[in-house]
Amino acid sequence: MRIKKALTIAGSDSGGGAGIQADLKTFQELGVFGMSALTAVTAQNTLGVQAVFPMTAEAVKRQIQSVGDDMGADAVKTGMLFNAEIIQTVAAQIKLYNWRSVVVDPVMIAKGGASLLQEEAISALKSDLLPVALVVTPNIPEAEVLTQLSIQTADDKKQAARKLAELGTKYVLIKGGHDEHTDEAVDLLYDGSEFHFFSSKRIQTKHTHGTGCTFSAAIAAGLAQGGSVYDAVSEAKRFIQAAVEDQLLIGGGHGPTNHWAYGRRKGDDAQ
Numbered sequence: 001m002r003i004k005k006a007l008t009i010a011g012s013d014s015g016g017g018a019g020i021q022a023d024l025k026t027f028q029e030l031g032v033f034g035m036s037a038l039t040a041v042t043a044q045n046t047l048g049v050q051a052v053f054p055m056t057a058e059a060v061k062r063q064i065q066s067v068g069d070d071m072g073a074d075a076v077k078t079g080m081l082f083n084a085e086i087i088q089t090v091a092a093q094i095k096l097y098n099w100r101s102v103v104v105d106p107v108m109i110a111k112g113g114a115s116l117l118q119e120e121a122i123s124a125l126k127s128d129l130l131p132v133a134l135v136v137t138p139n140i141p142e143a144e145v146l147t148q149l150s151i152q153t154a155d156d157k158k159q160a161a162r163k164l165a166e167l168g169t170k171y172v173l174i175k176g177g178h179d180e181h182t183d184e185a186v187d188l189l190y191d192g193s194e195f196h197f198f199s200s201k202r203i204q205t206k207h208t209h210g211t212g213c214t215f216s217a218a219i220a221a222g223l224a225q226g227g228s229v230y231d232a233v234s235e236a237k238r239f240i241q242a243a244v245e246d247q248l249l250i251g252g253g254h255g256p257t258n259h260w261a262y263g264r265r266k267g268d269d270a271q
């Protein structure tokens with residue numbers, strides 16, 4: 001059996017709902033072999049981030065090389081990268097291995113407000129990493145930081161997407177999870193010429209820890225399997241919707257989403 005492989009380059013969430021753990025669970029659920037390069041260890045749970053221990057850029061590079069030299073990757077996603085040196089190293093390795101199906105989730109701040117990216121690293125993200133990404137998946141606050149635009153309306157989202165595409169990423173996906181005044185969760189995909197909206201019913205819940213990680217990992221899994229960006233995003237949207245809907249109710253704060261829900265529903269539909 002030949003299986004497709006995806007590599008996540010991201011931080012560890014000890015609580016298991018976001019970061020590397022969310023990515024690997026998502027890859028597994030979507031039938032893709034998951035591999036990882038750890039950029040930082042966080043002590044984290046549903047209440048927040050208690051501590052961050054970054055890896056050295058050398059340690060990140062060596063992990064990527066171990067995967068790249070032997071196993072290869074059909075798709076790559078990046079999550080928490082923490083500092084400029086790690087970002088530059090990751091971008092250089094992506095170029096070296098000529099990886100094309102690259103999803104960059106520009107993780108900046110955890111739900112509780114903890115910083116997962118140093119402020120001075122934002123320019124490295126823009127100049128080094130975005131040009132090697134196929135898809136970038138900012139939430140609204142991240143898109144605002146990257147574009148220096150204030151995003152209130154659908155037109156603002158479109159303008160921000162155009163501005164982000166100018167940085168060299170082919171597809172820009174602005175996520176609507178933070179648009180809490182609407183009763184829909186609307187994500188906007190820009191392919192360099194057209195805009196597509198992916199909309200779903202907004203679930204009223206506080207258990208959305210790791211939605212962004214899970215969503216971008218699902219996109220990477222779809223790309224690893226050879227799907228188009230549009231199809232990968234469509235399936236990722238269904239995956240995250242099911243994961244938010246079927247709540248797990250773990251922990252006293254913002255709990256993790258349910259990575260089994262999508263596969264279980266598909267199994268039920270097949271019967």
Ligand SMILES: Nc1ncnc2c1ncn2[C@@H]1O[C@H](COP(=O)(O)OP(=O)(O)OP(=O)(O)O)[C@@H](O)[C@H]1O
Pocket residue numbers: 018109110111138139140175176177178185186187200201202203204205208209210211212213214215237240241244
């Ligand atoms: N309450 C919700 N109901 C339905 N879908 C949601 C909800 N919250 C987020 N989503 C969806 O989850 C995906 C991730 O979006 P979101 O904007 O939450 O990412 P994020 O802020 O990067 O997440 P995080 O930083 O918590 O990992 C998007 O497809 C978004 O539409």
Ligand SMILES: Cc1ncc(CO)c(N)n1
Pocket residue numbers: 010011012013018019020042044079080107109110111116209210211212213
């Ligand atoms: C390790 C890690 N990566 C990403 C996020 C963003 O959800 C988080 N909370 N923790």
